[in-house]
Amino acid sequence: MTRRALKTTLAALACLLLAQGAGAAEAEMGTSLGYDLDRLWSKAQDSFDLSAHDAVFLLEREQVTVLPGGGRRSLVHRVVWIGTEVGIRAYADLRIPWNSATSTMRVLRLRTWRDGRWRPDPDEISPTATVETLPFAVADADDYTAMRDTMLLHDGVELPCIMETAYEIEEAGGPDREYDGLFVFRRADPAVLIECSLSVPAGKPVPAFLSDETIAPESSEENGMSTRRWRVENAPCLGSPHIADPALEAPYLLWSTWEDWGALGRSVAAAFDGAAVIEAALADSVAARAARIPGDAAKAREAAKLADEWTRHVDLALPRQGISPRPAQRTYETAYGHPLDRAALAAAIFRAAGLDAQLAFSGLDTKRPDADVPALSRFDDVRVRIAGDGLLAFWDPSGGGFRAGYRPLLGRVVWVPSSGDIPRPIEPAAGKSTFALTLTIEPAAEGGWKGGGYLRAAGLLAPFGEMAGTGDEARSHLGRLAGSVLSGTEAGHYSFEQFHEEQVAAGFAITLAAGERGERGLERIVLGHPAGGIMTALPPDVRLYHESRTSPVVVPFSAVETLTLQVKTSGRGTAGSPATVVVENEAGRFSTAVDEKDGWLTVKRELTLKAGTLAPEKWPLLRALLLAYENTAGRTVLLR
DSSP: OOHHHHHHHHHHHHHHHHHHHHHHHTOOOOEETTEEHHHHHHHHHHHSOGGGOSEEEEEEEEEEEEOTTSOEEEEEEEEEEEOSHHHHHHHTEEEEEEETTTEEEEEEEEEEEETTEEESOTTOOOTTTEEEEOOGGGTTOGGGTTEEEEEEEOSSOOSSEEEEEEEEEEEOOOTTOOOEEEEESOOSSOEEEEEEEEEEETTOOOOEEESOTTSOOEEEEETTEEEEEEEEEEEOOOOSSOOSOGGGTSOEEEEEOSSOHHHHHHHHHHHHHHHOOOOHHHHHHHHHHHHTSOSHHHHHHHHHHHHHHHOEEOOOOOOSSSOOOOOHHHHHHHTEEOHHHHHHHHHHHHHHTTOEEEEEEEEEOSOOSOTTSOOGGGOOEEEEEEEETTEEEEEOTTTOOEEESSGGGTTEEEEOGGGOOOOEEOOOTTSSEEEEEEEEEEEOTTSSEEEEEEEEEEGGGOOHHHHOSSSSHHHHHHHHHHHHHSTTOEEEEEEEEEEETTEEEEEEEEEEOOOOBOTTSOEEEEOOOOTTSHHHHSOTTOOTTOSOOSSOEEEOSOEEEEEEEEEEOTTTOEEEOOOOEEEEETTEEEEEEEEEETTEEEEEEEEEEOOEEEOGGGHHHHHHHHHHHHOGGGGEEEEO
16 A cells, blocks of 8 residues: 555544544534634535545634734634644644743633543643743843743644644734734645634724735724624645745735835834944944955945854844844844844944945745735845945845845845835846856866856846955856856956946856766766856745646746857767757747867757746646756766
């Protein structure tokens, strides 16, 4: 019996045992927080093939209440049937992060239905089932010890079972506090009922975007509060493999109590700029150090190095509400900080060095039509944007990386709160991005190979950020690039034909040791994939071992990659070379062309991809292109 067949058989048996156990005892789960669990369980059995799933949600809901005093209460209520060990690992033990300095947490339900009864007793929360811990990341970061991870552990878990969890977190807020949120109406497993409700003081405007107009809200008003509730029944699960932005394939709600992007930006910028201040002595030290360095790009690199050396990164999630970084001086004194705190310190250092530094947020740019809703919830990353004379760069406070230009943010949307603008996608000015690399090699007198390379790249594939600088950045990058195509290649002298953010053209010398010869005495040259080419830009969920998928595929931008190898074969000849290949379909085009004449072998490979979102059924088209691109035989030359 195959593993899949065994899994299906066990799940079916588990479902039967649960149904028989409940029926024999003639027991009912009853109503919980206003929801009839028995009716939901009955609908789950009628609507879904339980044997085909690890788990099925009977209920998944979030209830958000913006309180009149400016606080917020969030209630999460989940009831899920578990049929396999995979389901247990996903839902039995939950880790809930919250901040004890600004919030309180209350567990309302934490129980397991098995053999016709709740474990523990229906109204009891086991004292051993809720465990409050500190996140591991703050073990040596005392300023963050108000952060909590509450573990919710279900007792009596055996297959099959139904687990119920409900908890609420109330944030203190304040009279000027505003909120936003993103809710997706699908989960990793199918659901009988997914619900989101939002309550605000009556008369308070709440901009919202709902991606599916068929999900009509139920509205009510009571006790001075206005409530809207959105419900989706019999929701299928998210596709596989999971993509970074589930809102691309599932209905979603984005809401906000902010008036507009300007109001949100002013609030965030004021809080950030108020924190991005260091003592005069420290600022003077940075300024004196920067004064000895020519050029703003070099000053920025030195300031980024200081920010990274002076603090270690504490891995805490980016705050989505109430942006309030610690004072930069305090972050410097403690020598640690989470991304937002490190960003405030870095901004203070960049400014002391005479550069303009602003907080920037970034998120996935999937062309979502929700730009009118001002919400931090759409972002998943924070950077520092640095500008100077001939300089535009970003510093990553999580990894400490400094990159000139927009390339590190390709396929994303960027928002600078202090700018007063709405978020804008990062797109090349000329539209399509191109990357063309030619390597020409011939035998060297002392053995091995010598030759040259020529790179011309434009748009979001132009490696301006990787090559800009007054040190060895350009030659090092060209060496890495050539080495990614021909292993062991080193770059020598180089010169620029063009060099700016949207266009890089450079020629360079290369040397390469002779390759090992096989049993037949043939030298094998295998072309790799160029660093910084198209494959670098594809999402991590693009995996060629998936013959099919049920989630869409995001190609972040249109691009053409051309790789040309020219080998002088005079006196040796070739014993094997790639075959001519052309694959063209709706996703793009790939071709390999080979020409041998006048003692030279030329191999030209070209991959063209179109920007957009491919439906799951179109995945085989993109996969066919990429398989042809990856094919080792199509990248191998054998020399006599």
